[in-house]
Amino acid sequence: MSEPVRESTRKVVWQRVCILGVGLLGGSIGIRLLRDGLAADVVGYGRNEFRLKTAIELGAIRQGFLTVEEAARGADFVIACLPVQEIPVALSWASKSARRTAILTDVGSTKASIVKAVGAIKMSQVFVGSHPLAGSERSGVENANDSLFDNKLVVLTPTSESNPHAIELLEGFWGSLGATSLRMSPEGHDEAMSMTSHLPHVIASILAAATPERLTPLAANGWKDSTRIASGEPKLWRQILEENQSHVLHALKNFATISGQWIDALEARDFDRVEQLLKAGKRIRDVVGNRHTSS
């Protein structure tokens, strides 16, 4: 107790964590690792020198690099926090310079295509996909914080080829950040997310777009809650929807079917049916309640 340095040393799990893309998620990972002394060193890759300097100033990384290969050199843990379509290529570069025993993962919102693409790369390291359910309409390392993952869920998508020990180490990684892990297949993950995350994004976007600008001063809390995620970055979401096109299309068609039932009920002035439909929605919403913390 009188030697805090030892206490801190005891907790070190990783020698060198490499964060590829130091934005909201990557930055929050680095801040937490450094705050808790979980890594002897944390470095980052980014395209923009100025933003890497900001990340250093905010305590998210100790050093920044403008190439993936340099950033990953000697790393025993590499996590790609990039737009989904950039992840496989970045990890393939990282595998060239990271330790042969390193664990590689990512935070991408889609998993099937990433797991397939990374699986096709010849590398000595183990890769297991991660998706922390901690997104936000905000972005950038300026919004990163040490508690982003507290009480959040992280879906891990190991395959039959994944090393069991590596999966456990990855669960330990997310647990040390405050999150709880669960395992799903990459395909099962993408199908589930098409309904719980990607469809809501599309719907929020449509709802915002359907509102005439002249009426926006009348938008109150209900409208604001329902459309909040529509502020997300279109270029990032385009990629997510591209990667998960078939499931999202299916989910949107299912949504359109229920919309059609609503239109029929309203046209027929069948308000008993309207009340039934409202109850069906309320029942599912009330199951979820406010279990997780809203942020």
Add this chain to the structure above:
Amino acid sequence: MSEPVRESTRKVVWQRVCILGVGLLGGSIGIRLLRDGLAADVVGYGRNEFRLKTAIELGAIRQGFLTVEEAARGADFVIACLPVQEIPVALSWASKSARRTAILTDVGSTKASIVKAVGAIKMSQVFVGSHPLAGSERSGVENANDSLFDNKLVVLTPTSESNPHAIELLEGFWGSLGATSLRMSPEGHDEAMSMTSHLPHVIASILAAATPERLTPLAANGWKDSTRIASGEPKLWRQILEENQSHVLHALKNFATISGQWIDALEARDFDRVEQLLKAGKRIRDVVGNRHTSS
């Protein structure tokens, strides 16, 4: 300054405010009026004696009555905070016992049918419709609080027959509760609300209903924000949608048209178009930002 009783007396605006329906909105009005000494007395009407006692204990009213006529006796301000379809009848009863010079208003989420129905009642008092944009998926006097209306908008829907002095007094009433008033026609209000409030409610309900229950553990902040209002009381919302059927139907069909554009773009794998659609939604959402306080 040494006589706080006088200071409090100076602020009294109303002798007897009668709140018809002491739930979230009615209760919050009473708590604020009594907290700030804006009314010499505040009484309430309710159907349930137990809940009226709770309202008294929470400082929302001083006395409760089980009939509207008794509650409104001698009132110089009557505000109906009831389900929209009960408002006209309740105000017609209130007009029999309230002062001849009383101002009558309501908090209904639809206005055209209420203003029309109340306009057809023979009464000596002035009625001007109000709609405070301060709804919530919560309900009941237990959730009432003294700051519900702070920084909120209230739409007043006077008609060409409304007494200008009464409109100003009503603006003063809402101003004393912390809100800002604006004036719209009853029909213009209902059309606007079909897009900024009623459509979002329907969409949130569909989105919740479209989520398989087995996936609810994966619902994160995006899903929760987008569906929050779906927890609202189906019986209340049925009435709102019934009163505003034609505008809501029009808004929902417009939503379905944009959904169709999305389905076409996803089916064609036209992700440039997807990105355009995402940008259109983001543009409107970003206009609103987080101007009002989320609650």
